[in-house]
Amino acid sequence: MNKTGDFSSAILLQKKKDSLLFRWQEDRDCLIKAVSPSRRDLVQALRDEYAVMSGIRNKCVPVYYDFLDQEDHFRWGNVDSWPAIMMEYIEGQALSRLLPHMDPESFLSVLLPVGHTLLDLLGAGVLYTDLNPGNVLIRPGQPPCLIDYTGAYYYRRNPRPDYRIRFSYRLSSDLPGPRLLIQELALMLESYLIDYEEKKEGRPVPSSVYSLLESGLNPSAGLIPEDYLSMLSSVLSKIRS
Numbered sequence: 001m002n003k004t005g006d007f008s009s010a011i012l013l014q015k016k017k018d019s020l021l022f023r024w025q026e027d028r029d030c031l032i033k034a035v036s037p038s039r040r041d042l043v044q045a046l047r048d049e050y051a052v053m054s055g056i057r058n059k060c061v062p063v064y065y066d067f068l069d070q071e072d073h074f075r076w077g078n079v080d081s082w083p084a085i086m087m088e089y090i091e092g093q094a095l096s097r098l099l100p101h102m103d104p105e106s107f108l109s110v111l112l113p114v115g116h117t118l119l120d121l122l123g124a125g126v127l128y129t130d131l132n133p134g135n136v137l138i139r140p141g142q143p144p145c146l147i148d149y150t151g152a153y154y155y156r157r158n159p160r161p162d163y164r165i166r167f168s169y170r171l172s173s174d175l176p177g178p179r180l181l182i183q184e185l186a187l188m189l190e191s192y193l194i195d196y197e198e199k200k201e202g203r204p205v206p207s208s209v210y211s212l213l214e215s216g217l218n219p220s221a222g223l224i225p226e227d228y229l230s231m232l233s234s235v236l237s238k239i240r241s
Contacts (some may be wrong), residue, residue, distance in 0.1 A: 007032065007076050014188030018042060020079065023089055030065060033150065034074040035085035038092065041163040043083050048154045050085045055068075056124050060117040060143050063088040090145045099133055099192060104205055107192050110237045111185060113143045115232060117224045118181050125156035127177045131184045132168035149201065179219040182228045186216025208235045 007024055010032060013084060016022035018039045022032040035042040040123060042223040047067065067084040068074050074084035087158040102110075114136060121128050132149060151166035155177070169187040171180055190213055192206060212235050 009122060010076055014077075020076070020082070022076065024086075028065070029089040030086045031062070031089045032074065032086050034068075034076075034082040034085050035077065036082060037053055037073075040104075040241045042150075044158075044161070045150050045163040046083055048158050049149050049152070052124065052126055052154045052157055053087075053149055056126075057123070058117060058120055060113055060146050061121075062090055062145065062147060089208050090137050090139070090147060092139040092145060094134050095134035095136040095144070099140055099195065100199075102192075102196075103202055104193075104196065104209055105236065105239045107189075108209070108232065108239070110138065111178070112229065112232050112236060114146060115181075115185050115225070117146050119229065121151060121152075122177055122181060122225070125154060127153040127155055127180065129153060129167040129171065129180070129184065130168050131188055135168075153154050162195070175219070177201065178225050179221075181225050182216050182219040182223060185232075186213055186219075187227070189213055192216065206235070206239060208238055211235075 007022065009026060010022040010024040012020065013023055018036040019042065020034045022034070023031050033046070035041060035046055050064055050067040053061070054067075057063075065088070068084040068086065073081035075081065099107070114131070118128055118131070126149070128146070128149070130151060134144060135148045136165075137147060139145060151164060153165050154161070169184055171183055171187070175183060189209075190222045193209070193213065196202070196205065211233055215223065215231065219228070
């Protein structure tokens, strides 16, 4: 790791008012997210993210390398002493770019491992609420990778965060975490199906896919994520057969 805090060779990928995103390829291929020290809420969000995510090892989750704070603050150009996290840079295409050409079988093949990843994260104290096709990267010969954990709900480490939890869909706030997980999978499936049907191309969507959707949009009190993922796997197997 670069202990000097000088990352002048980093390539700027995204610039917002209080945050910067870089790719840095010297010590290793890294994605660096830096936030303004004046935004205490964002700094705390990064601290929570690194504290929890650095302990998770999952093939569908980037590896977290380091948190730059105090004497190791991130420096780049005129940007000086910003707290930052360093994580694995993932090569891949966003699912959102591939959706126009995906049939239901291909989409469900992605949704299933993403669902298992959400379940593993929940067991580690992370309720990921920002599920959307832009946050899923597709890699050749590897499982999809779920990215962007700043603003997730780290409910064990910080049950009452000062920063805003990000939501991609209109989730039912009264649902407990496991059923919320089911609902967001179903909402992403619903979004895909609406676009797929509007094109009026390809094979008709099997009725079993709509049954899966209905079960997930308003999950019953007795439905657990493991059972919903088993249902998803079963539907996928029938489509493939």
